[in-house]
Amino acid sequence: MYGWLALSATAGSLLSAWLGYYSSYSFIPCGLFAVTAIGLCWILSRPAVQLYATHLAIGRKTIAWPEIASVDSTGWMVPLVVRIGLLNGQRQVLIFPGNHTTAPELLDTLRRMAHTASIDGVPYTQYWSKRSGLVNLTAPEPDPLLRPRLLRPEDELEVEQMFQRLKSARHSESHDREQ
Numbered sequence: 791m792y793g794w795l796a797l798s799a800t801a802g803s804l805l806s807a808w809l810g811y812y813s814s815y816s817f818i819p820c821g822l823f824a825v826t827a828i829g830l831c832w833i834l835s836r837p838a839v840q841l842y843a844t845h846l847a848i849g850r851k852t853i854a855w856p857e858i859a860s861v862d863s864t865g866w867m868v869p870l871v872v873r874i875g876l877l878n879g880q881r882q883v884l885i886f887p888g889n890h891t892t893a894p895e896l897l898d899t900l901r902r903m904a905h906t907a908s909i910d911g912v913p914y915t916q917y918w919s920k921r922s923g924l925v926n927l928t929a930p931e932p933d934p935l936l937r938p939r940l941l942r943p944e945d946e947l948e949v950e951q952m953f954q955r956l957k958s959a960r961h962s963e964s965h966d967r968e969q
Contacts, residue, residue, distance in 0.1 A: 791889060792830050792833055792834050792869075792887050793834060795826075795830050796827050796830035796831050796834065799823045799824075799826040799827035799830060800823070800824075800827045802819070802823035803820050803821075803823035803824040803827055806819040806820035806823055807820045833869055833885065833887045834887060836885045836886070836887060837849025837850070837851075839884060839886050839896065841896075841899055841900075841903065846858070846874075846900070846903070848882065848884060851882075853874070853876065853882065855903050855904055855905065855906075856877075856905075856906050857876050857877050857878075858874055858875070858876060858877075858904040858906065858907045859875045859876055859877045859906070859907055859908070860873075860874070860875035860907050860908045860909075860911075861873075861874055861875075861900050861901055861904050861907050861908075861909050861910070862874075862875070862909075862910055862911070863897060863910060867890070867893050867894060867897075868888065868889060868890055868893055869885055869886060869887045869888065869893070870884070870885070870886040870887075870888055870893035870896060870897060871883065871884070871885050871886075872884045872886075872897060872900065874900075875907075884900075901917070902918075
């Protein structure tokens with residue numbers, strides 16, 4: 791995808807440069823297309839990201855999972871940009887030119903594998919307990935009056951009437967068995 795975009799930006803730059811021969815205002819989009827093409831080529835030249843059970847490999851550089859102190863997302867998902875803090879104080883910026891499917895999967899795997907890291911400023915265990923929806927057992931029960939309504943009031947009345955009929959039918963059935 792990025793290769794085709796870079797090629798398109800290069801073609802746009804060349805077309806704008808050719809049109810700049812006739813109109814000097816065409817050099818503005820030519821420059822914008824050229825900067826875009828250079829940026830896309832730079833993203834394409836980023837080293838490969840490989841995940842292993844014991845470490846993360848970014849090109850030739852390997853980082854053991856226990857060495858990662860923080861995994862901070864920047865909000866950029868395509869391309870994925872993540873700041874990785876190491877225990878020795880160094881910071882590594884990971885840029886992954888993925889798509890809308892692979893980038894979130896990579897970010898999720900990075901977050902899961904870095905067991906000793908804080909994730910977006912939150913400790914690992916707290917982050918995943920919030921994400922998994924685990925219930926705090928010490929939290930008070932919600933007020934039953936504030937429960938969400940599943941039925942309309944007239945439907946609730948009809949369900950209550952059906953329950954009463956079922957209850958009376960069961961009651962009369964148990965009387966018939968006793969006799």
